[in-house]
Amino acid sequence: MARHLYHCPLRWSDMDAFGHVNNVVFLRYLEEARIDFMFRLRPRDGSPSFSGGSVVARHEIDYKLPLVHRHEPVIIESWVTKIGAASLTIAYEIKEADDPQRVYVRASTVVVPYDLEAGRPRRITAEERHYLQEYLEGAEPRRTGAEEDALVA
Numbered sequence: 001m002a003r004h005l006y007h008c009p010l011r012w013s014d015m016d017a018f019g020h021v022n023n024v025v026f027l028r029y030l031e032e033a034r035i036d037f038m039f040r041l042r043p044r045d046g047s048p049s050f051s052g053g054s055v056v057a058r059h060e061i062d063y064k065l066p067l068v069h070r071h072e073p074v075i076i077e078s079w080v081t082k083i084g085a086a087s088l089t090i091a092y093e094i095k096e097a098d099d100p101q102r103v104y105v106r107a108s109t110v111v112v113p114y115d116l117e118a119g120r121p122r123r124i125t126a127e128e129r130h131y132l133q134e135y136l137e138g139a140e141p142r143r144t145g146a147e148e149d150a151l152v153a
Contacts, residue, residue, distance in 0.1 A: 001137040004040065004078040006033040007097070010069050020066040026105050027059065030092055033076035034109060037090070037135075052122065057087065058110040067104045072097065074104065080135045086123045087112045088132060 008029050016022040038054070067074065075097045082089040087110055094105040115122040124132070 004037040006036045006076045007073040009073045015069040037078045053114040053116045055114045057112050061107040065104045
């Protein structure tokens with residue numbers, strides 16, 4: 001399975017009074033990687049997939065090591081761990097480009113596709129599911145369509 005790689009620059013303003021990147025800033029880094037990931041997944045053929053809105057339903061972050069500000073970017077690896085009927089879970093690792101064993105953060109985000117015009121969540125389309133499955137790893141056992149429909153209803 002594939003992982004999306006995002007080279008995230010560190011900014012001087014990301015640093016806190018203790019000389020390391022502030023914990024809240026990591027949420028911004030994850031957002032940048034997630035947006036890059038979703039837009040790269042979007043087909044270029046005029047398809048409406050991934051063109052609507054989405055909302056974050058949940059974040060989980062484990063801070064592993066402090067990240068001191070420097071000029072070199074960090075790498076954020078993103079992949080999908082779960083695809084439901086109307087949500088997906090994206091996992092991340094923020095790590096050193098030249099030492100992938102040095103992990104600063106492990107995190108996950110539950111994303112819900114959102115119909116901006118209707119003002120409510122929407123289901124993941126078959127086309128979107130197809131693209132997301134290329135990045136699916138470490139997933140729970142798959143549910144049948146009927147089981148997913150029962151969860152959303």
